[in-house]
Amino acid sequence: MTSLTLVRQIRARPSIVFEALTAPDGIAQWWGPDGGPVLLAETDVRIGGRYRVRFRRLDGTEHESAGEYLELVESKRLVMSWQWISGGVPEEVGEVSRIEIDLKPIDGGTEMTFTHARLKTEDSRASHEQGWSGALDKLERHFSTERIAYDRLGKSQTGSTNLHAKRGQ
Amino acid sequence: MVNYKERRLDRTFAALVDGTRRAILARLEREDSATVSELAQPFAIKLPAVMKHLDVLHDAGLITRTKAGRIVTVRLRPEPMREAMDWLQRYQRFWSGSLDRLAAYAERKDTEARKKP
Numbered sequence: 001m002t003s004l005t006l007v008r009q010i011r012a013r014p015s016i017v018f019e020a021l022t023a024p025d026g027i028a029q030w031w032g033p034d035g036g037p038v039l040l041a042e043t044d045v046r047i048g049g050r051y052r053v054r055f056r057r058l059d060g061t062e063h064e065s066a067g068e069y070l071e072l073v074e075s076k077r078l079v080m081s082w083q084w085i086s087g088g089v090p091e092e093v094g095e096v097s098r099i100e101i102d103l104k105p106i107d108g109g110t111e112m113t114f115t116h117a118r119l120k121t122e123d124s125r126a127s128h129e130q131g132w133s134g135a136l137d138k139l140e141r142h143f144s145t146e147r148i149a150y151d152r153l154g155k156s157q158t159g160s161t162n163l164h165a166k167r168g169q
Numbered sequence: 170m171v172n173y174k175e176r177r178l179d180r181t182f183a184a185l186v187d188g189t190r191r192a193i194l195a196r197l198e199r200e201d202s203a204t205v206s207e208l209a210q211p212f213a214i215k216l217p218a219v220m221k222h223l224d225v226l227h228d229a230g231l232i233t234r235t236k237a238g239r240i241v242t243v244r245l246r247p248e249p250m251r252e253a254m255d256w257l258q259r260y261q262r263f264w265s266g267s268l269d270r271l272a273a274y275a276e277r278k279d280t281e282a283r284k285k286p
């Protein structure tokens with residue numbers, strides 16, 4: 001199954017990163033793909049609690065995503081479901097995916113590992129867990145126009161970015 | 170339509186899970202086309218096993234097979250992979266923008282917290 005993993009090294013303590021991930025006024029500062037404004041952020045930070053974020057893209061379109069907190073370990077780990085409520089990606093409306101965030105203290109800050117996994121069926125989950133990371137190296141070569149984007153991200157000041165498939169646990 | 174697309178995507182990733190199948194795809198990318206027996210050569214598995222792998226790749230739409238007499242020629246068909254990549258890239262764009270700003274925000278907050286007595 002498809003999954004995206006991004007890694008960031010952040011010069012801030014894990015407790016502050018965790019707060020930025022979960023507090024509405026924190027979320028309002030960063031959520032969304034292009035720096036457009038967050039219009040609404042609500043969080044109920046407990047297992048089974050829900051969050052909801054509405055944002056506007058720079059192209060003027062409004063989108064809303066929501067989900068449920070599935071795992072919470074203060075300053076360490078956050079797992080939540082993800083769903084488009086409106087806007088977003090039309091063919092994915094009603095589809096639930098999963099976001100896992102792990103925070104690890106490192107010298108001078110936090111290493112954040114962020115995974116967004118698309119989960120569909122038990123079958124696809126099994127293939128997801130088996131891993132297929134080699135395939136993506138090949139895909140990357142195939143669609144070489146996209147490499148520019150990766151290269152740019154690799155030079156990001158806030159840390160490294162890796163696009164790869166998640167390996168089996 | 171959506172379901173059809175979903176199933177196809179599942180098949181693509183299921184096909185890519187296997188190392189032998191990825192090796193076959195990688196070779197087809199390098200060589201443009203190859204016969205079934207050429208593809209089987211580097212592997213320590215028998216021809217029928219290779220044929221099974223080719224069936225999986227074919228069902229996922231990742232290869233085409235053309236038969237001329239007794240020789241079957243195999244070619245790469247990358248379109249299904251593009252669909253999988255679309256999903257990854259959509260969210261890669263979404264989250265890398267978000268996480269860059271998250272990092273900048275957390276760093277500001279951390280600096281502020283350190284300045285306080």
